[in-house]
Amino acid sequence: MNENRTLLNKRIGMLGLGHVGLTLGLTFAEAGFTVLGYDINSTVREKLKAGNAHFSERGLDDLLAKHLGNAFQIVEGFSDDTTCDVYVVTVGTPLDAQIRPDFSYIRSAAEDLGKCVKKGDLIILRSTVPLGTTREVFLPLMRKGSGLGEHDVHVAFAPERTIEGNALEELRTLPQVVGGLDEASTELAGEIFSTLTDTVVKLPSLEEAEIVKLINNAYRETVFSFANEVSLVAKQWGLNTKRVIKAANEGYSRSTIPFPSPGVGGYCLTKDGFLLSTSAEAKGLKLQIIPQTRNVSSTMLHTVAEELRSFVATHRPYAHAPRIAILGFAFKGNPATSDMRGSMSVTLVKRLKTMRQKFELVGYDPLVPKERIEELGVHAADSIEDAVAGSDVVIIMNNHEHFRTLSGLHLADGSKGPVLLYDTWGLHDPADFSDLSHIEYRTL
Ligand SMILES: NC(=O)c1ccc[n+]([C@@H]2O[C@H](COP(=O)([O-])OP(=O)(O)OC[C@H]3O[C@@H](n4cnc5c(N)ncnc54)[C@H](O)[C@@H]3O)[C@@H](O)[C@H]2O)c1
Structure with missing residues (x-):
């Protein structure tokens, strides 16, 4: 009990208050932490300060109303009077015009953190990234700004795996995956997430945690695309796709084919397969199924x-x-x-x-x-x-x-x-x- 109280005394800083940062930040506030939220976009900050969420998510408006100004505060940046013990980075990781990962938000967050992080703090990267990003892109920039040594701060990657629309519930029910720079980082990040959910899956490296997110989403995109191809064949043969998929799944646990859709959409599923392909290419490997x-x-x-x-x-x-x-x-x-x-x-x-x-x-x-x-x-x-x-x-x-x-x-x-x-x-x-x-x- 005492240990938990000490943990809850840690102040959490959220960098990015989009779909991931706002829901997670408020969930930490609900769990008992004091959370300071910063978004680089001033329109987002102003809307939130006025109590208005900038997107729709079940239960979000109520949770914001409950914690805003108390356990959850919007800040103009992290400086001496807004210093935190734990920082969670949830900035976007879109693809650029050449369909390559755009690291600009990750880089700017790392530079910002470099200016405020102190010895002993924990940094958690939550954005979905190609393999190696935490270690090779994020960490060097953050360290350079901070002047801190290799193991002066704890660093972990912990992927966001909630489904939009049900994020607040899933943050309290889904297992949380964490992988740290070292054992102490994994343990500390695991303790933070154990205040939200019963199951924390600890992995021994940053990269193992990074790939979990990529394979979860690449897998989903692949099975949805498979169902969509099935619908194309069925259509050509004048068959009822839903009926045949139901028949293929019925009482047959080796087959759980989803129903088709007009294409796989969404911010995550349209890019995370690319992030996995890019990770393979970084090691000279060309993937075959996922790019298709x-x-x-x-x-x-x-x-x-x-x-x-x-x-x-x-x-x-x-x-x-x-x-x-x-x-x-x-x-x-x-x-x-x-x-x-x-x-x-x-x-x-x-x-x-x-x-x-x-x-x-x-x-x-x-x-x-x-x-x-x-x-x-x-x-x-x-x-x-x-x-x-x-x-x-x-x-x-x-x-x-x-x-x-x-x-x-x-x-x-x-x-x-x-x-x-x-x-x-x-x-x-x-x-x-x-x-x-x-x-x-x-x-x-
Ligand atoms: N949307 C989801 O449900 C979901 C689920 C799982 C994983 N992810 C991943 O999480 C990450 C964030 O996704 P999102 O949907 O929340 O994106 P988002 O665009 O809704 O939010 C990102 C926010 O970060 C802010 N930002 C950018 N640079 C910043 C900086 N230096 N400091 C502070 N704020 C900064 C942006 O202004 C924006 O509001 C992505 O990598 C995404 O792939 C998203």
């Missing part, structure tokens, strides 16, 4: 867009700009999120806009703010009913529960010809539309 998965997603999107084009070419040959309603702009709908990074809907919009055939695009998402949809050049509707009314094509692009409420009654009456309802996530029972001659129901 992005091509499968491109093929899915291409196939879907082509089907829309060919439907209107057949059923609205004289229409100047047939109306397409796109439902779902967040990269996924379950668990629900407002995050549009890596969203297949954004890629679909771009593709439709480059076609010779012009379309009137209308969009709706229960969580994405309307202005974000408008920024794509898509008219944002107020409701699902507004979006689909009068549309020639309705395409469901994510698996938000709300889209299950769509019924034949909402769709146009078919006086101009049938309406295509393309349910790319298979949310509906095709039988619900089989008697409605004005609707052509399709799924993957």
